Amino acid sequence: xxxxxxxxxxxxxxxxxxxxxxxxxxxxxxxxxxxxxxxxxxxxxxxxxxxxxxxxxxxxxxxxxxxxxxxxxxxxxxxxxxxxxxxxxxxxxxxxxxxxxxxxxxxxxxxxxxxxxxxxxxxxxxxxxxxx
Amino acid sequence: xxxxxxxxxxxxxxxxxxxxxxxxxxxxxxxxxxxxxxxxxxxxxxxxxxxxxxxxxxxxxxxxxxxxxxxxxxxxxxxxxxxxxxxxxxxxxxxxxxxxxxxxxxxxxxxxxxxxxxxxxxxxxxxxxxxxxxxxxxxxx
Numbered sequence: 001x002x003x004x005x006x007x008x009x010x011x012x013x014x015x016x017x018x019x020x021x022x023x024x025x026x027x028x029x030x031x032x033x034x035x036x037x038x039x040x041x042x043x044x045x046x047x048x049x050x051x052x053x054x055x056x057x058x059x060x061x062x063x064x065x066x067x068x069x070x071x072x073x074x075x076x077x078x079x080x081x082x083x084x085x086x087x088x089x090x091x092x093x094x095x096x097x098x099x100x101x102x103x104x105x106x107x108x109x110x111x112x113x114x115x116x117x118x119x120x121x122x123x124x125x126x127x128x129x130x131x132x
Numbered sequence: 133x134x135x136x137x138x139x140x141x142x143x144x145x146x147x148x149x150x151x152x153x154x155x156x157x158x159x160x161x162x163x164x165x166x167x168x169x170x171x172x173x174x175x176x177x178x179x180x181x182x183x184x185x186x187x188x189x190x191x192x193x194x195x196x197x198x199x200x201x202x203x204x205x206x207x208x209x210x211x212x213x214x215x216x217x218x219x220x221x222x223x224x225x226x227x228x229x230x231x232x233x234x235x236x237x238x239x240x241x242x243x244x245x246x247x248x249x250x251x252x253x254x255x256x257x258x259x260x261x262x263x264x265x266x267x268x269x270x271x272x273x
Contacts, residue, residue, distance in 0.1 A: 009170050010227060025144040034223040035215050042219070046226060048187040048253030072144050075176075078183060083151045084172035085187065088144075112189035112253020 009084075015091050030068065030090040030114075038126055041100060041118040047090045048112035055109055057116070059102050065093040066114065099123075170231045171207070171255075180266055182237065182259040189253030190226075196250065198257070200243050205257065208232040240265035 015027040030045040043064070047055070050068035058065050068090040075087075096102065096118065104119045151174065171186045188196070188211065196209040213228035215221075237259070245260035 009172050010225075026148050031225040031227075032223060033213070033215070033221070033226045035219040035221045037216060037219050041222075042215070044215075044226065046189040046253070048189040051252055072147060075147055078176035078178055080150050080174065081177050081182075082173075082175040085174060086148055086151045087174075088148060111191065111250075112187070 012086060012088075026086065026088045027091050028086075028088045029092050030066070032092060034094075040120055041097070043094065043116040043118065045090075045092065045114045045116075046112060047109075047114055049087065050090065050109070050112060050114075052109050055107070055114060057105070057107055059096065059105065062096050062098070062102075063093050064096050064105075064116075064118075065091075066116070067091045068114070169233050170227075171233065173233075173235060175235075175237075180261040182239065182241065182261070184235070184257040184259065186255040186257075187253060188250070188255050191250070191253075191255075193250055196255070198248050200241075200246050200259075203238070203240050204234055204236045205259070206232070206234045207255070207257075 010031060012028045015029050030047045032046075033042075033044045035042050035044075043066075045066060045068075047068035049070050051071065054069040054071065056065075056067040056069075070087060070089055072087075099120050100118045101121045106117045106119075108115045171188050174185045176183045176185070184205070186207065188209075190213065191209060191211050195212065196207075199206040199208075208231060210230050211228050213226045240262040241259040242262045245258075247258040249256045249258075
């Protein structure tokens with residue numbers, strides 16, 4: 001009897017666009033994990049099919065905006081026979097807490113997984129209080 | 133059917149519409165041993181051959197096994213999502229675990245010509261049609 005955890009298929013969530021696009025196409029939200037350590041806030045996003053130079057990360061007005069573009073020329077000449085998931089560009093934004101040092105954000109892309117490290121400002125790092 | 137695209141801006145939306153339309157396709161409904169399970173597969177035709185694409189971000193190649201027999205493909209493995217112990221989680225959307233999926237196709241392919249490529253989280257399986265399965269023209273005497 002298998003006791004291992006079976007992976008469930010996640011349906012892609014479509015982005016709710018506030019502005020209209022000049023190029024009509026569907027954009028999806030990459031699945032994201034956010035976790036925090038003593039030094040930094042980490043955001044990990046899944047963007048399969050996106051290459052390093054197709055990633056766009058920017059911070060504007062305290063909002064972190066991540067975009068990933070797919071290379072659709074690979075699909076030229078292919079005829080879909082059976083599909084279970086749709087493809088599209090990725091976009092997601094997060095409002096950053098003030099304790100993040102926006103100048104020191106680092107990013108790494110491996111196997112379609114984008115890992116962002118958002119270091120905390122010095123004063124925001126937790127300090128343990130000694131009990132006398 | 134994908135036709136030549138006159139307007140490059142439409143190309144992306146047309147592809148997305150094609151993929152969406154095929155979600156209701158009955159081409160494989162009898163043959164596919166599984167449809168719900170992970171990972172979701174997109175099957176394309178390229179000439180006579182088949183190309184199967186799967187999104188598997190963050191999977192280590194050592195954790196991935198692909199087996200082919202007759203007209204079935206079996207993709208199994210483990211997707212790991214691990215963070216440091218001291219991490220405090222704010223949001224968790226990524227899934228992790230083991231997967232084992234078999235796909236039966238109504239065509240025979242050449243098992244020696246099967247190629248698998250895993251890049252940027254995308255697994256591409258190239259399945260060339262077996263010679264015996266290709267249509268042969270018959271001469272009429």
